[in-house]
Amino acid sequence: MLSLRAVNQYYGNQHTLWNIDLDLTPGACTSVIGLPGMGKTTLINCITGYLPVESGSMIWQEAGAPPRDLLNVRAEHRCAMGMGYVPQDRRIFSQLTVEENLHIAMMAGGAARNAVSQDIYDLFPELYTLRKTRGAGLSEDNQQQLAMARALVTHPRLLILDEPTRGLGQAFVHKLGNLIVRLNQDFGITILLAEQQLAFIRRVADRFCLLHRGRSVAEGEVKQLDDRMLSHWMTPDSAR
Numbered sequence: 451m452l453s454l455r456a457v458n459q460y461y462g463n464q465h466t467l468w469n470i471d472l473d474l475t476p477g478a479c480t481s482v483i484g485l486p487g488m489g490k491t492t493l494i495n496c497i498t499g500y501l502p503v504e505s506g507s508m509i510w511q512e513a514g515a516p517p518r519d520l521l522n523v524r525a526e527h528r529c530a531m532g533m534g535y536v537p538q539d540r541r542i543f544s545q546l547t548v549e550e551n552l553h554i555a556m557m558a559g560g561a562a563r564n565a566v567s568q569d570i571y572d573l574f575p576e577l578y579t580l581r582k583t584r585g586a587g588l589s590e591d592n593q594q595q596l597a598m599a600r601a602l603v604t605h606p607r608l609l610i611l612d613e614p615t616r617g618l619g620q621a622f623v624h625k626l627g628n629l630i631v632r633l634n635q636d637f638g639i640t641i642l643l644a645e646q647q648l649a650f651i652r653r654v655a656d657r658f659c660l661l662h663r664g665r666s667v668a669e670g671e672v673k674q675l676d677d678r679m680l681s682h683w684m685t686p687d688s689a690r
């Protein structure tokens with residue numbers, strides 16, 4: 451679905467991503483993992499188009515359509531191509547209601563200002579109850595649900611989640627894990643997840659790409675993530 455080759459990114463003169471290769475298999479859930487500050491969000495922002503890439507390629511490929519290099523596609527058009535994005539800070543409109551937040555996302559994705567589909571409220575029943583509540587009045591858990599619902603109203607084929615568990619309690623993290631597995635396995639949505647919580651990664655993801663100081667240092671199936679690799683790359687004391 452998406453293949454990155456030799457992607458390099460700079461903040462000013464700080465070289466942050468170094469020759470990143472990444473392949474997202476259609477239908478799989480792939481997790482970008484790594485300690486804080488290793489480049490997960492930067493990589494996600496390059497894929498969504500919110501950060502410019504210095505060099506490399508990002509080829510978007512879907513069955514029956516010619517491949518496209520995403521570097522030629524503006525961020526706002528990547529959504530219309532089938533990419534949904536849930537940023538780490540959620541970015542919901544705090545003064546607008548749940549329903550208004552969802553309408554804006556639908557219109558930004560090119561849809562008419564129709565009612566929010568019942569499918570969305572079936573996935574997020576609390577949001578139906580809260581549909582007239584402003585974003586500012588939502589709990590952290592419900593803000594996360596709204597950010598996910600907003601990404602799903604445009605029917606993405608690739609859903610990108612940047613540390614969705616951050617700041618959430620364990621009960622909601624469990625529920626979130628169930629939802630991501632359902633979106634991936636029952637709805638067939640390909641998922642890219644930046645995450646640090648290993649238990650969560652093991653529960654929801656099939657594949658991983660491990661970043662260390664902006665370099666991809668290991669990749670493979672999540673079941674190959676063993677203690678040796680984790681203590682080498684995922685404990686701050688051993689970070690080299």
Ligand SMILES: Nc1ncnc2c1ncn2[C@@H]1O[C@H](COP(=O)(O)OP(=O)(O)OP(=O)(O)O)[C@@H](O)[C@H]1O
Nearest residue numbers: 461464466484485486487488489490491492493646
């Ligand atoms: N806007 C920015 N300007 C300059 N440097 C930045 C900027 N954003 C991030 N960085 C730096 O880029 C590197 C990678 O940061 P990034 O946020 O991508 O890491 P991360 O793995 O997502 O971390 P976290 O888990 O804390 O979100 C870090 O050294 C960070 O300080």
